[in-house]
Structure formats: C-alpha cells, structure tokens
Amino acid sequence: MTHINRVKTLFLIGAACLMMGSGCPAFADDGAVPSVTGLDTLWVLITAFLVFFMQAGFGMVEAGFIRAKNTCNILTKNFMDFCMASLGFFIFGYAIMFGEGNGFLGLTGWFLAGAESAAGVPLYAFWLFQAAFCGAAATIVAGGMAERMKFQGYLIYSFVISAFIYPIVGHWVWGGGWLADLGFADFAGSTVVHSLGGFAALIGTIILKPRIGKYNPDGSVNAIAGHNIPLASLGVFILWFGWFGFNPGSTLSVGDGSLIARVAINTNLAAAAGGIAAIITVWAKFGKPDLSMAMNGALAGLVAVTAPCAFVEPWAAIAIGGIGGIIVVFGVVFLDRLRIDDPVGAVPVHGFNGLWGTLAVGIFGRQSLGLAHDGLLYGGGVTQLGIQFLGVMSAILFIVVTMGTLFKLIDSTIGLRVTVEEEHRGLDIGEHGMESYSGFQIFTTS
C-alpha cells in the first residue's frame, strides 16, 4: 500500500467514525483530539453559520415589506448591525454574558482574554455561535423602526444593545444568572433573543412615532404596502432555514442525536402550523389569504417554539406554533388600533410571540424531556409557568426601561428621526445618497 493510499484509508475510517458519532472507542483512545469534541464543534460551527445566514433573511424580509425608496437604508442597517454586534460582543458582550460575576452580569473575559467556553466545545466556536444570536437580536429592531429612523442613531443603538443589553439578559438566563438559578427555561431564546428584540422595537417605534401618512386624523389606518413580496418570501424561507441552526444548534452537542432530532421536528412543525393558522385567521377576518400575513405567521410559530422546542412533544409544537400564528394577526391589528406603526410586524412576531413561547414552556413542557417541573398540562401545576412569567416579564421590563432611555437619549442629542422632507423623498437618498433601484422608475405615491 502506498503512503497516499494509506492516508486515504485512514481518512475514510475517520469519516465513518464521525458519522457514527461517539461509537468509535479505538480512535478516541489513542487520537490526540477526541472525535466527540470534534464532532460537537463541527455541529456548533455549522449551526452558527446557519444562524449567521438568518441575517440575510431578516434583511430580505424587511426590505420586501417596506417601500422601495428606503430599501438601501434598511439593508445598510441590517448589514452594519451584524458588524457592530460582532465587535461589541467580542469586546464587552461575551464577558458580561458568560464571565464570572454575580447573578446580574458577568465581569471577566473582556476581549475574550481569559474567557472560558460555557459548553463542551472550544471557546471560539461557542463565541461565534453566541455572537450570531446577538446579531439576530439586534437586527429585529431595524424592521420595527424602518423608514424613518436616522442611520447614526441606529449605529449607536446596535452597538449598545449587542455589547451591553443583550448580554445582561443573556447572563440571567444562559450565563448562570438569577433566572437560571430559579429554573427558568428558554431553550434557544424566545425571551433572550426575540422578546428582547421585539420589545426594544416596540418602545423604539412608540418613541419614534408613526410614519407620515400611516394614520389619518380620524383614526383610520392607511396601508403602506411593501414594495417586493418575492424578496420578503425569500427572506422568510432563509429565516426558516436558518432556524434549523438556531434551535437545533442550541443543543451545543450532538449527543446520540435524539435531542437534535426532536428540536428540529418541533421547529419545523411550529413554523408550518403558524403559517396555516395565520392564513386561516387573516382569510376569515379580512376575506383574502394574505401572503404577507401567512409569512409573518410562520415566523411567529418559529419564534414561539424557540423556548420550548426541546421540552415538548411534536403535537405541542403544532399547538404552540398555531397559537403563535393567530397571535400575530391579532397583534398587527391591535398595534394599528393603538396607532403604533410597526412596518414589518417585528413586535407581533418577535415580541408577542417571544412572550407566548416562553410561557408555553410552562404549559406544554415535560420534566421527562429535561425541564425542571412538569408543565400545566402534565399535572405540574403552575410552578414552571410562574417562573416563566416572572422571567419573561423581568426581561421585558429591563429592556423597555434601558432601551427607552437609550432612544430618548439619542433623540435629544443627535436625533432619532429624519426630517419630514427626507422621509418623503426616502432615506436612500437622504441618508446614503444612493438609490436601491437605479435605472428603474419607481411608482411612488406615498
């Protein structure tokens, strides 16, 4: 056997071992790197890459749901907030979230110096996975405050939320903080990522006030239609795809595969149920099967199942996602009634369903699937539900107060909202001096 052939054979055996997971003791014993750690690292990194790709999904959904004249602006915000989140989470975020400290925040490991991984995979892989989550939380707000928020203000916001606000809430739940000690369960971030982003968007859009022309003096609502539904559809498919990294990746290890499989099927079923429930609701309520609402419904199902996906049976995932799809339709109508202008539905999708998903853990969760207490439907009473309620409400209160203060501060210094003239002409020209569709004539009447 030539040397090349021998290497090839060894490689094939190694690959076969990888595919069989931990069932390869002969190699694990004498190899320098245990193959289990290698496999887990590969898993965490691949799912981190998938979660990163969700950034593209957010960008396309938001771009599609707003008017053509602001598209370049929203995409620049989506693009820059991941850049900001990456550096913010490297310099401060990781230390606050996973460093040694107290129940409120961590205080060691700035710039990752001396930091340790909080999972069985190397620090750098764990950091990348967490940083991708941090970027997702930050980017949710862009949609809720779209078409009127100043770019400079957004840059400041995105650094602050990813360097400080997100990591503090993350520390409470995933970094060994006070909520973790209480037995609060949020498997992949209905509270930590989605409620955080959703309620930051809510307080932001309230402070920012509605877009010009959205509400009439008599209280009636005008539709400001999105300019590109195909782009928004692509975005939703990308997000759904990325969610297979978001939730199953949160296992942080492959194990025997059963947990990953459960999380993956629950994720998919909830999204499907959310889409169906939303389209039925909107069809019954307004007479037409509105695609934009169905897509919001699928996202709502995904957000809702993010906390409970590891602790529930597949039938429960369908129920959780389905209820999420109904919540999103009524949430959109409810916000319009309050004259809160959320152009892409960020608040109903991420805020309301982050809240619902977190509570759903206390209703549908099972002790036998790894939860501290059985949920309401399994005879565990309201213990877990109470903890879930306390946890998500504390997080929401913290976000609304801190982000509200930050937005007010930005508003009184550099300004939060563009001028009326700029809003009419579009933020693409006003903020960036370029158009998204140069060479095309955009029919714009609003």
Added chain:
Amino acid sequence: MKLIIAMIQPHKLPDVKKELFAADVHKMTVTNVLGCGQQKGYNETYRGVMHEVNLLKKVRLEIAVNEDFVKRTVDAIVRGAKTGKIGDGKIFILDLPECIRVRTGERGSEAIG
C-alpha cells in the same frame, strides 16, 4: 372645455386626490414623470463617485373639465399640493377643442361630465 395639467410632488398626490374628491372632481389621469424646475436637483454618490441628479420624480395629473369646473379644480389642486416650498409644482390650463366618450359616442361637454 379645458384640459388642466398639474405637476405636483409625488408625496402630495394623496392630499390632492382627497381635495379633488371633496370638490366633486372624480375623473383624472395620473402619470409618473421626471422633470426639473426651480428646485434644481440633488447629488447622489455611488462607490465614491458623485453625480448630480437634476430630473426629479414628479406626478402629472390630467383633468378634463367644463368651464364651470375650472376654478374649483384648480383651487383643490393648490389646496392639496401647496407646502410653500420650492418644488410644489405648476398648473397649466389648455383649451380643449373636442372630447368623445368611447362607450356612447357622446361629444363635447356631455362627454366630459
């Protein structure tokens, strides 16, 4: 019979339409146009290169009316489109020698009303 042609800011179209409907003017043709007037243009930059855009997006309204409707139509357009800033637009009033309704074959004032 007159043909009223108005050039207005695109974002004022909803206001102008509202005022026209309030003045009982329900018939109009709207086109998206590019043009330049006293407002001049604005600068765009693309990959570091600056270029001036002096043809601005405008909306063109065409409304054919009988003599007794000219004043109220013009007033409604001004009410809806005026902000007091350069760029609000212009209104042209042209004589209209003939008008034919395709469906009925009516001619003149009858066809407009």
